[in-house]
Amino acid sequence: MAIIDPRHAAKQLIYERIFRAATLGAAILVLLILGGVAVSLLRGAWPAVSHFGFSFVAREIWNPVTDEYGALAPIYGTVVTSAIAMLLAVPAGFGIALFLTELCPPLLKRPIGVAVELLAAVPSIIFGIWGLFVLAPVLQRHVQPWLIAHLGHIPYVGGLFKGPPFGIGVLTAGVVLAIMVLPFIAATMRDVFDTVPPMLKESGYGLGATTWEVMWNVVVPHSRVGIVGGIMLGLGRALGETMAVTFVIGNAHRISSSLLAPGTTISSAIANEFTEAVGDLYTSSLIALGLLLFLITFTVIAAAQAMLRRLERRGAAGL
């Protein structure tokens, strides 16, 4: 046998080209998918966009009978539920991350970390069915009456807690979303806190600072970018979350000043109405909602990724 067989080498080269082309093709397919999503949503939304113009995003009306659609109510619902979710989940996620990095006995660190990650693995529909049958009744019976009685009369804020306690509604959707994004925020923050060099923390302790002071004055400033990135990642999830919200928000296309009233979000409107939508303008309006959601979440997630990447680069280069 010759050491270099030209036919063998040529064959190898052909295989190499094929394999390389296959991997490159697969990689480019990822780009094409995102491009395809954008193009197909634009095309599907075009009839509604050209018919309503920019007033689509500014009108509250949603009437399949008269074929008039506006996205203001779903946009409002999406923003408000996500805001509630962030308000609850960011401090709680920060607390869990703090507990896991500073307080937790080493033996429990892994199990608790895994438990938090498992909460992230529970599918959205499970949160929905749990929210509807377990959480909503609890809120209706115990939390909402208290809110109405104690906060309902305060000027300015009171309007948010008026009306009968339905159980389901914008507030409940926000709470379910908070539980859903909590593990993402907690896990990202924990990972970010872990990138803080121990030397920095020890310098803080050496100066006599308490655990909290080291956390707030050393760890948080050092990992600021990552914390914001983690929060944005959670926000991206909350904005696009569909099934859990669809179960508990009540699906009413109107903007109500009270958080206890039913509402709708972009994604839950699509999930609820898409298969029943008759007429091109109706379907197209729902796809236009999808386009809006795509633009919003894409911006938020891209910003989050950019921040987390910056942190990663700094971590890799600096220490």
Add this chain to the structure above:
Amino acid sequence: MNRRLFRKIKNGLFLLLSLIATMIGLACLAAILWTLVSHGIAGMSGHLFTQMTPPPGSQGGLLNAIYGSGVMTLLGILIGSPIGVLAGTYLAEYGRTSRLSTVIRFINDVLLSAPSIIIGLFVYEIVVVRMGHFSAIAGALALAILAIPVTLRTTEDMLNLVPIGMKDSSAALGAYPWRTTLSVLYPAARSGIVTGLLLAIARISGETAPLLFTALNNQFWSTHLNAPMANLPVVIFQFALSPYKDWQDLAWAGALIITVTILVLSISARVILAMLQAERGSGR
């Protein structure tokens, strides 16, 4: 002195709050699992795995839905994971630092957390509208698109963990990169790549939103990939929101099946990863 006490109290207070936050998080997980088990067991019966989804008021099971979920998840993984693995190979082996790779990595991470309902709309537009009807294959495609980012990410990470010496040894023997990848890198990173597959299966088997406008649902036994197919998530969605007690029981049973499946998959993935790390730690 006063100041010191204040600082100590403040410290204790915040640490206590962080403990409470952790307890709340764990309590949520426990509450969800407890509800699923207690309601789900009530819905469990021998018919669950032998009968079709029933009309309201009569006895039935979830056989067609379980079958449909299994088929579509399997197809989704079969279509999606090779693409993810190949693309991950490109990023790790061929285009490590190229500009294209940076963009692809970024886009992939965006896709990883993009709302799945958008993917559902996309597949509806390109498949369902063209074909003129809902179908299992459209559902499988939507799931495949969701599986790609997960497998891509883990494949790249796992290939990067393979010691560079192994690659160099293979190259020194005169092997082309494709041969090195297939015969050295893939076997070395095998358990890591399998972990990625498990995570991808866990991710897509509970997805509901993308199936709503692609596979839809089917009350009857159907094995046609070209027709609407029943699946657990959509059945849970419809049955849970129905006013019928027996439908709701079936929804809970389905929810328990899905959650147990997903938790088992996620935990196995973690166990494999932990074993991998232990091996690496003791090995060198």
